[in-house]
Amino acid sequence: MDRFTKKMAARDLGMKSEREAAEWFIREFPQSKLISRNYRSKMGELDLVFECDRLLVFIEVRARLPGTWVTPQESIGPHKQKCLVRTIELFLSQYRGSAKGLRLDLLSWDGKAWEHWPHIWGISGQR
Numbered sequence: 001m002d003r004f005t006k007k008m009a010a011r012d013l014g015m016k017s018e019r020e021a022a023e024w025f026i027r028e029f030p031q032s033k034l035i036s037r038n039y040r041s042k043m044g045e046l047d048l049v050f051e052c053d054r055l056l057v058f059i060e061v062r063a064r065l066p067g068t069w070v071t072p073q074e075s076i077g078p079h080k081q082k083c084l085v086r087t088i089e090l091f092l093s094q095y096r097g098s099a100k101g102l103r104l105d106l107l108s109w110d111g112k113a114w115e116h117w118p119h120i121w122g123i124s125g126q127r
Contacts, residue, residue, distance in 0.1 A: 043087045
């Protein structure tokens with residue numbers, strides 16, 4: 001498989017995973033409302049943003065196929081975390097909803113099931 005084909009396959013997997021992650025989150029937390037998907041800025045991207053129980057829940061989605069070298073948590077290093085925080089700060093500067101707190105979660109797919117880690121990096125707070 002050439003580089004272009006691999007890149008396209010990874011992009012397709014990412015898009016499919018984000019769509020299915022949003023569906024999973026809504027099934028598990030029916031009171032939640034998806035307010036943003038793929039929010040982009042020059043600092044980074046937020047995969048999914050939900051309002052849920054007066055919280056803004058920022059979700060990083062990771063799809064890992066069996067046999068990969070790193071866990072979903074390990075795949076998000078310090079640089080990615082810094083980009084997420086900066087992008088969340090920008091999102092919050094533009095947010096006009098009623099949520100009063102926030103958290104950052106990780107949803108990962110291992111090829112069989114979704115796993116949810118709320119408050120993954122200790123980023124939480126009040127508005």
